[in-house]
Amino acid sequence: MRILHMADWHLGRIFYARHLTEDQAYVIEHQLYPLVKEAKLDAIVLAGDVFDRAVPPVEAVELWDALITKLTLDFKIPFLVIGGNHDSAERLEVGRDLWSQSGLHVWGRLERSWNPLYLEDQQGAVAFCPMPFAEPRTVLTHLLEQPAPVQQRDAWQELTVAYGPIYDAWATYLRSLVQPKVRTVAIAHAMVAGSETSESERPLVIGGSANVGVDVFTSFNYAALGHIHRPQRMGADHIRYSGSLLKYSFDEADHKKSFTIVDMDGKGQCALEQVPIEALHDVVNIKGYFNDILQDETLHKQHANDYVQVQLLDTAPVIDGMARLREVLPYAMSLELTGRMATEVTDVNTxxxxxxxxxxxxxxxxxxxxxxxxxxxxxxxxxxxxxxxxxxxx
Ligand SMILES: [Mn+2]
Structure with missing residues (x-):
């Protein structure tokens, strides 16, 4: 089974007042479509945060509309999508029963997320277990509605209502629905303990921990994770964050965004391949003195097309800095006076x-x-x- 794993698209994201829909469409049209065409995939997985917010801009919805049509009607590849913490679960899954007949499977609300979806290849079936983002209290409420022996139900009721234990019980339950020897894939939008985070991820809880232990996912043959924007393995190659579609904050400048292709053999062993994503505009940080930056033509050429954050070492004030910067770096987005802040801000605050x-x-x-x-x-x-x-x- 050959699976394309992606997550955290954040369609409709605004980056320093600039709509990124064009950037997102560029990657989808110029890289995703050719990849899907060539890669002989059996399934495409998108592990949450399809949209950047509950009510996305019209352009983002149009892009999504074109995409789901292309993947399912033109390429005819099953497309499995769960909601993330940025998505509106209800809006995302509108039309799900109609769509599923065309191979688009969307899980938003938990009401409809309690059965694995089975896809076949020559080696047999693979069970995809959807875990769309939900708060532990909601997960527990729905878990208690599932058919289960009394002792199991009692054990669930004893659980601390926190992400760790509840997500563990959730994954274990889904896993228990699958016959032994059938290969399994978890699709989850969660915060796995020990992951390397970025500024563009909205915390799942304010105060307290949203952490889920990595052992929640070890018994699956592959865990397709979403939420953390840096591509990374979580203790083992088969538990993985694919990372976001683009760099969505300046602290992601060093990320290498990619598509993850998972090749699962008949025994459920996975071989991974990462296909790098080339963005329309890269995201970079530049540090230096204002006048040096204004005069450095090599630098201007190098970053003419990049979204730039400039951190100034100057301690003297810079008048009209952004406008002057944009004359040489047209996509300058942010100007920080780091040289000044270190010495002055604390005094001013007192x-x-x-x-x-x-x-x-x-x-x-x-x-x-x-x-x-x-x-x-x-x-x-x-x-x-x-x-x-x-x-x-x-
Ligand atoms: Mn996200």
Whole structure:
């Protein structure tokens, strides 16, 4: 069985006020479609966070519409999709019964997620066990509705309602539905303990732990995971985050995004292949002094097409920095004054600003920013300005 594993597309994502739908469409059209055409796949899996938010922009929905049509009607490859924490489970699975007749299988809400889906190859069946993102309380409620012996039910009721134990019980239950010797694939959107995270993943819980032990997935022949955006194996090759479609935050600049192709033999042993993704615009960090960056033509050429975050080492203020930066780096997205922040911010924060007048506040600000107080001339100029401003405000 040859499976393409992907996750965390975040269709409709906005990156520093820029819609990424075009970037996402580029990868889908220029890399995903040719790959699907060539790779002789038996199944395509998308492990959650299809969309970036519950109500995605129209362009993102149109892209999704074109994609599901192409994969199922043109390529005729079964496409298995679960909801992630960014998706609206209800919206995602609209039409699921109609779609499933064409080979698109979507699991959003838990009501409909309690049966494995079986796909066949020449070696027999493979059971795909869907675990769309849900909170532990919801999972437990639905688990208790499943047919099970009394002792099992009692044991479930004793469980601590936290991601770790509940997801473990959930996976074990799904696994128990599959006949021994039938190969299994878990599809889950979860936070596995020990994974290397990025800034663009929204935490599953605020305070407390969403961690799920990696042992939840060890008894599956393959675990197709979503949620963490850096591609990575979790203790074993057969438990894996495919990573996101694109780099969605600047701390992902060093990631190598890829598609994961899983070749499962008749015994359930998996061989993995990663196909690198080439984005329309790369995401990079540049560190240096403002004037150096403005004059470095090699740098401009190298990053002409990249989304750039610049971290300035300057300690003096930079006036109109972003506009000037964009003249040389048209896709500059973020400008940070790291040189200044290290020394000044803590001092500014300790000022009891509520007790200061506007003038005093400005003097403090000017002193902090320029590392020297206002001169007498500057003070008298500012005084005049303040008088005028305050008069206008009245
Ligand atoms: Mn995600």
């Amino acid at each position: 000022v009891a600003y509520k007790q200061l007048s506007e003038r005093e506040l400005f003097e403090q600000f000017a002193a902090a920013v320029r590392e020297k107080p206002l001169s007498e001339t500057e003070k008298s100029y500012m005084n005049k300005l303040w008088e005028r401003l305050l008069k206008e405000a009245d």
